[in-house]
Amino acid sequence: MKITALAGGVGGAKLAHGLAQILPAEDLTVVVNTGDDFEHLGLSICPDLDTVCYTLAELANSETGWGRADETWNVISNVEKLGGPAWFRLGDADIGTHLERTRRLKAGEALSQITKDFCAAWGIKPTVLPMTDSAVRTVVDSDEGELAFQEYFVHRQCQPRVKGFRFEGVASAQPAVGVKEALRSADAVIFCPSNPWVSIDPILQVVKEIEKPVFAVSPIIGGKTIKGPAAKMFAELGIEPSAYAVAEHYRAILRGFILDVEDAALENKIQNLGCATLVANTRMNHPADRARLAEETLQFIRSL
């Protein structure tokens, strides 16, 4: 069974890692949100792409949910000492990734090619693709006006109230080479437990249509997100945050939905949206949970 998974950062990366442990490498493609990407300190930074790659390469820092394990912080410490911007914490090895990517982007190379080479260097076997090689930038419309995503997410720590989102550059953005093919050749498409508003939606706006059956894993458990502002965003947009709200968000394209055991009471209501459901333990607290949830998800897909 060939799977194409759509992913944002932490939660998406964990399920992608689970899928990578089960599926033959040639049967898994992970398409990653690049709407969070930004330029900072002259570096082209791709937070979701790096989180997915670091997680697949088992280089990720599992405590922070971003960056790499066993990092040192001497670059940013000196930047801070010199009075420079240090609010976006970049580890030293991580900065190596950004420097080399920035160098190659400036030389005219495509992000997808750079990502392919980085994956090879890190020993990542499945295919990892940025959603696009163009610059698409998530802009958060908030009660304080429009904010660039990382300004909202890291610098302002998601405190401004969200009113909506737009993805600058999306109208002219083409899916990166391989994205269309991966979606076409897949037996199923899995939306990893990532933020619907700012991780999955940007990818959907770039790829425009998905013909293959879509299965989504809820990033919301018991009305809350494990990490990140998805629940807060639903609430601020006037929607009660829940697994149901996530399923409803994807309603038009959803074939199956995986919700947490904690939300089992919502199962019928979600089925009434017209999709199949699987109630599973969707928490991935331990590395072994990733492969388990991936396996249950694949069995659910096979069963339909």
Add this chain to the structure above:
Amino acid sequence: MKITALAGGVGGAKLAHGLAQILPAEDLTVVVNTGDDFEHLGLSICPDLDTVCYTLAELANSETGWGRADETWNVISNVEKLGGPAWFRLGDADIGTHLERTRRLKAGEALSQITKDFCAAWGIKPTVLPMTDSAVRTVVDSDEGELAFQEYFVHRQCQPRVKGFRFEGVASAQPAVGVKEALRSADAVIFCPSNPWVSIDPILQVVKEIEKPVFAVSPIIGGKTIKGPAAKMFAELGIEPSAYAVAEHYRAILRGFILDVEDAALENKIQNLGCATLVANTRMNHPADRARLAEETLQFIRSL
């Protein structure tokens, strides 16, 4: 006594540090070569300026002669792992300097202003000035054609035979704010024991004239340089490398010359060039040597 010192990297930085230990901060200005500056990995790197600042701040790596003490190397290790250019070894804290400088240069700030702020952050009291705020780039004409300075110096490890030098951009370059004033208000100008061809000459070409008495400390001892390619350059240009060759190089503007005890036999020959001489122990193997040589140099200047 007000002193303006002209310096390149290691040797120049050491004497500048010695002068800084003796002179009141307001009486010392160090004008630093920026002909070695280059752009690498998207970073604006100023090797001589950083060596001078790190040395004055006592942050320098005294073993390598470049970079900082107690460095980590995680950025460049990851760049190398990803197949990027790693021939120019940049430490992590050092990269913080380059990132923040590059950020501010791109924002339109002058290198001299950035250097001033960095010196304040590092607790450096004397004034340190880049020779110019414009881009002046040393190009080495060699038997393998023209090479950018760092390509010749670091990547090719000075192996190509030198035929000459040019300083790209020097015709239109103005001295950085403060350089002219420092040269005008000084009681004497000291050429630190730096490479005449690629450290002092670029500064001289930018400042064009020096009205105050010039005193030079020989970077060549016993026909050799302690560090760097100055002796090799003299030889390849058909001049026997010696303290005499250095004095002869500066002949037109030299008031006094400090040569090493090892070269005492050359003293008369150098005096015949028309300058006063001081024979001193010019080796600065230990930190205490720096202040000693600085003190001897200042006494020599006062005596004339």
